[in-house]
Amino acid sequence: MQLRNQVEWALHCCSVLAGLPAGRYLSTKALAELHGVPKEYLSKALQGLSQAGLVESTLGPSGGYRLAKTPAQITFLDIVEAVEGKASSFVCDNIRYNNPCLRKGYRASGACAIAQVMWDADQAWRDKLRSVSLADLGKTLRKTVPADILDKTQDWVLERS
Amino acid sequence: MQLRNQVEWALHCCSVLAGLPAGRYLSTKALAELHGVPKEYLSKALQGLSQAGLVESTLGPSGGYRLAKTPAQITFLDIVEAVEGKASSFVCDNIRYNNPCLRKGYRASGACAIAQVMWDADQAWRDKLRSVSLADLGKTLRKTVPADILDKTQDWVLERS
DNA sequence: ATCCTTAAGGATATTATATATCCCTATTAA
DNA sequence: TTAATAGGGATATATAATATCCTTAAGGAT
Numbered sequence: 570m571q572l573r574n575q576v577e578w579a580l581h582c583c584s585v586l587a588g589l590p591a592g593r594y595l596s597t598k599a600l601a602e603l604h605g606v607p608k609e610y611l612s613k614a615l616q617g618l619s620q621a622g623l624v625e626s627t628l629g630p631s632g633g634y635r636l637a638k639t640p641a642q643i644t645f646l647d648i649v650e651a652v653e654g655k656a657s658s659f660v661c662d663n664i665r666y667n668n669p670c671l672r673k674g675y676r677a678s679g680a681c682a683i684a685q686v687m688w689d690a691d692q693a694w695r696d697k698l699r700s701v702s703l704a705d706l707g708k709t710l711r712k713t714v715p716a717d718i719l720d721k722t723q724d725w726v727l728e729r730s
Numbered sequence: 731m732q733l734r735n736q737v738e739w740a741l742h743c744c745s746v747l748a749g750l751p752a753g754r755y756l757s758t759k760a761l762a763e764l765h766g767v768p769k770e771y772l773s774k775a776l777q778g779l780s781q782a783g784l785v786e787s788t789l790g791p792s793g794g795y796r797l798a799k800t801p802a803q804i805t806f807l808d809i810v811e812a813v814e815g816k817a818s819s820f821v822c823d824n825i826r827y828n829n830p831c832l833r834k835g836y837r838a839s840g841a842c843a844i845a846q847v848m849w850d851a852d853q854a855w856r857d858k859l860r861s862v863s864l865a866d867l868g869k870t871l872r873k874t875v876p877a878d879i880l881d882k883t884q885d886w887v888l889e890r891s
Numbered sequence: 892a893t894c895c896t897t898a899a900g901g902a903t904a905t906t907a908t909a910t911a912t913c914c915c916t917a918t919t920a921a
Numbered sequence: 922t923t924a925a926t927a928g929g930g931a932t933a934t935a936t937a938a939t940a941t942c943c944t945t946a947a948g949g950a951t
Contacts, residue, residue: 570733571908572819572848573938580844581825596897605828610940616899629948632897645847658733658819664742667766670882682870683741686806687733690858697851709843721831732937734909757926771911777928790919793926897948906939912932919926 572653575614578606579652580645582615584710585726586624587640587703593730594626596633603725614652621651633730640703646695658694659687733814736775739767740813741806743776745871746887747785748801748864754891755787757794764886775813782812794891801864807856819855820848 582600589595597615601608615634618624625637636643661684666675680688711719743761750756758776762769776795779785786798797804822845827836841849872880 570731570814570819571817571821571938572731574821574823575939576820576848577823577825577844580848584844594897598897603829604825606825607940609942612898613900613940619898626898627948628897628899628946630896630950632948634898645851653731656732658731659737660732660735662735662738664738664765664767668764668879668883670879670886677875679874682867682874683738683745685870686859686862686867687737687741690806690855693858694851694855697854698847701847706843706847709846713840713843714838718829718831722829725829725831732909736910755926759926768911770913773927774911774929780927787927788919789917789926789928791921791925793919795927892951894951895949897946899945899947900943901945902941902943904939904941906937908938909934909936911934914929914931916928916930917926918928919924921922921924 570658572649574606575610575617575652576649578604578611579614579618579648582611582634583618583623583636583643583648583703584706586634586636587643587707588723589635589726589730592635593727594631594633594635595726595730599633599726599729603722617651618648621647623647623651636703640707643703644699645701645706646698649698657688657691659684659691661687731819733810735767736771736778737810737813739765739772740775740779740809743772743795744779744784744797744804744809744864745867747795747797748804748868749884750796750887750891753796754888755792755794755796756887756891760794760887760890764883778812779809782808784808784812792891797864801868804864805860806862806867807859810859818849818852820845820852822848 581604585600585603586595597608597612601611619626622637623643624634626634661681663681665681742765746761747756758769758773762772780787783798784804785795787795822842824842826842
């Protein structure tokens with residue numbers, strides 16, 4: 570079980586967009602070049618973010634994407650779910666109902682106890698992702714990434730926004 | 731991102747094996763019939779459980795599987811990892827190093843901040859799975875599943891073990 | 892107006908993984 | 922001796938991930 574690589578791409582893109590000055594847009598082309606990923610495919614991930622209302626886009630030259638909310642309002646969970654979907658990682662096929670001891674068509678009132686545990690774990694994963702915002706990520710980056718790298722990257726981005 | 735169906739199968743099989751009297755084995759054939767899943771493919775999942783040391787097997791007629799530990803010693807995480815593997819759901823490809831502002835070959839001292847968050851969430855998921863044992867599951871089942879169903883199923887299993 | 896650049900999205904191709912199925916072997920109980 | 926079993930390798934099929942290509946509509950620059 571593995572998240573698609575677009576999740577990583579989307580998170581990094583949002584991290585960059587979070588540092589963009591108000592009113593500026595950054596293009597798919599620039600984001601793809603910055604991260605070394607195929608532009609057309611990255612575009613699909615960004616479209617997902619757009620449809621989820623996390624980013625907004627504009628067309629034409631100097632067009633591209635910017636965040637649709639403040640970095641504090643966007644969580645890792647928002648981004649992961651925009652790309653990966655909201656479905657639980659565990660799908661219960663209710664194989665319990667294949668039990669030959671049950672009369673055909675029998676359905677229990679409650680959820681499968683096994684599925685419930687798996688879904689609780691999925692929820693714990695989502696809770697953790699919901700607890701970290703892009704603003705939090707920015708703070709961590711400013712603490713851990715050398716300032717000259719952040720500065721140079723910011724210049725690179727501004728030239729293209 | 732979805733766990734493979736073998737995870738569900740393995741969990742249900744372990745749940746059944748947890749109810750087996752000491753010394754008895756239950757065959758792949760019986761487990762497959764009970765759950766309505768293909769025997770040969772289920773066999774792969776059971777082999778995974780065996781290699782992980784969760785169950786032990788014996789050959790020949792009246793052969794099959796039984797738990798290698800007490801139900802209290804086996805957690806959901808053990809079973810999930812036996813089938814799905816221990817790798818994190820998030821793979822960090824370090825696309826941060828594609829940043830054209832970095833000198834070629836630059837490597838940071840710490841982990842990618844984005845990956846760290848994703849790995850923490852993965853850990854939260856695993857922690858939750860680790861907190862529930864087969865013994866806990868059994869308690870829940872005895873509380874929520876009608877007694878006559880449990881009894882009939884137990885008889886069905888004993889006939890084949 | 893015209894041209895270039897962009898996002899949006901549909902269609903298609905390629906690759907990897909999940910889901911099986913089949914077959915052979917060694918082991919064990921009856 | 923025989924039949925049933927787990928183990929495991931080889932192979933087939935289906936589905937999903939990854940990627941590319943192309944068309945369209947919109948926005949900005951000239």
